[in-house]
Amino acid sequence: xxNIKISFDIIQHDFSKAGEASSNIKKVLKQLxxxxxxxxxxxxxxxxxxxxxxxxxxxxxxxxxxxxxxxKVVAKDKGPGIKDISLAMKEGYSTATSEIRELGFxxxxxxxxxxxxxxxxxxxxSESSPTIVTMIIYLKKAND
Amino acid sequence: MNLKDVQRLLEADVLxxxxxxxxxxxxxxxxxLMSDVLTFESDKTIxxxxxxxxxxxxxxxxxxxNAIVFVRGKMPDVETLELAKExxxxxxxxxxxxxxxxxxxxxxxxxxxxxxxK
Numbered sequence: 623x624x625n626i627k628i629s630f631d632i633i634q635h636d637f638s639k640a641g642e643a644s645s646n647i648k649k650v651l652k653q654l655x656x657x658x659x660x661x662x663x664x665x666x667x668x669x670x671x672x673x674x675x676x677x678x679x680x681x682x683x684x685x686x687x688x689x690x691x692x693x694k695v696v697a698k699d700k701g702p703g704i705k706d707i708s709l710a711m712k713e714g715y716s717t718a719t720s721e722i723r724e725l726g727f728x729x730x731x732x733x734x735x736x737x738x739x740x741x742x743x744x745x746x747x748s749e750s751s752p753t754i755v756t757m758i759i760y761l762k763k764a765n766d
Numbered sequence: 767m768n769l770k771d772v773q774r775l776l777e778a779d780v781l782x783x784x785x786x787x788x789x790x791x792x793x794x795x796x797x798x799l800m801s802d803v804l805t806f807e808s809d810k811t812i813x814x815x816x817x818x819x820x821x822x823x824x825x826x827x828x829x830x831x832n833a834i835v836f837v838r839g840k841m842p843d844v845e846t847l848e849l850a851k852e853x854x855x856x857x858x859x860x861x862x863x864x865x866x867x868x869x870x871x872x873x874x875x876x877x878x879x880x881x882x883x884k
Contacts, residue, residue, distance in 0.1 A: 637821075643828075645827060648828065658830070665829075669828045726819070727801060728801075729800075733807060
């Protein structure tokens with residue numbers, strides 16, 4: 623399989639389009655014949671990343687790369703960065719406002735969910751800097 | 767249990783997917799926080815929620831949930847219903863509150879969905 627690379631711009635606070643990038647990525651992975659369990663993990667991880675960019679950042683981009691043995695999703699934003707990554711990774715910790723919670727988000731499960739869905743998870747961020755989240759899900763061979 | 771049974775037990779109206787009521791339902795999950803919804807494993811699962819907006823549909827789409835019950839008689843808007851139709855998601859609306867809806871389904875043999883652990 624040739625490498626496939628697609629990227630989606632994500633706009634700050636654009637709730638009307640929230641989930642479109644993840645929906646497109648899910649459809650692409652399905653069309654490629656990726657196993658449904660892997661598609662679901664990638665979809666959940668991407669959706670959480672997309673919502674985080676919309677809710678917490680100044681906008682950013684989500685890049686999908688698919689090659690012969692893995693699905694890679696990189697979510698990059700333009701800041702403002704995360705002061706304490708270990709606190710942000712804690713289940714239940716959230717800085718979301720009550721308006722965001724009324725939309726059904728802000729449970730403090732976003733980053734932990736991304737990590738749970740990924741075989742490899744990396745987050746790079748600091749205060750007043752962009753945040754870059756890299757998530758890899760390996761494609762299992764049929765006889766694994 | 768199938769969706770027709772869910773509809774009958776909850777005295778629910780069917781807003782989308784009238785032709786899908788013979789789909790089997792094995793488990794249920796009830797929640798208003800979408801990030802919590804994303805933590806469970808879908809196995810012919812129905813989602814019960816009071817959160818009536820397009821994000822509920824998107825969330826269901828991500829984990830392959832194909833039926834949602836909106837509780838407390840909350841009606842989704844046109845945008846939400848259109849998104850549900852696009853994704854083949856059946857939408858039911860019941861007047862029962864979330865707690866009562868879950869109780870009715872549980873006492874009729876539907877069990878809770880499993881949380882994914884890693």
